[in-house]
Amino acid sequence: MLRQILIQTPVYVWAILAFLVYRGMVASKDRLVNYPSVFIIPAVMLVLGLQSITRGFGLETLAGAAWLAGALIGAGLAYTFTGPITVDRAAGVVMQRGSWLPLTLMMAIFCCKYAVAVTVAIQPALSGEPRFAVPVCLAFGLFNGIFLGRLMRTVAAWMMSSTIARYAA
Structure with a gap:
């Protein structure tokens, strides 16, 4: 069964995994980054998270609310x-x-998205089951929120440096 799952996984999924591993390895070292670049990974992860929620569970559902709650908690x-x-x-x-x-x-x-996609492909009815959808969406929200919270902290530091520089001049 595992072999079938791996064979049926689209090639682009492996490309996404390679990109994420590469970006994660880059992030493991101190580096100077152009300010606009700090938005790339949070934006990619937000799009992937919202795509999963929208396609799999719907944003206007209890699962969508769980994602939002998780995102707010994670960001905070x-x-x-x-x-x-x-x-x-x-x-x-x-x-x-x-x-x-x-x-x-x-x-x-990535692992959660992959596991959820495989699970829902095997048992499609689970996507409408709140006992499955709510914890999954809450977890996705927490993950996305952590990226967004770190980004917000960076934006705040950027904005604060501008304010300090203006008043110092």
Whole structure:
């Protein structure tokens, strides 16, 4: 059965996995990043998460509400617990500290999406079952929220550096 699942997995899924692993490895090292680039991974992960929820469960359902609740909780936690962020607004860069958290989150999201897709392909009725849909969507929301909270923290640091620079001049 596992062999059949792997064979029937579209090739683009493996390309997405390779991209996520690559980006996760890059994120494990300290680096200077152009400010617009900090939006890429959170945006990709948000699109993937919303796509899963919309296609599999619907945004206007209890599952959609669970996703939103998870996203709010995850964003709040990440915003609160993300350490200081160094920005150089004049150079247009953000110093991103190396961390394995992005790779861990991306792999968790990928594995959850893959497992849910396989499960729903085998048992389509589960997508309408709240005992399945709500926890899945809550988990996706938490993952997406963590990316968004880290992004919000970076944007806040960027905006604060602009404010400080204006008042210092």
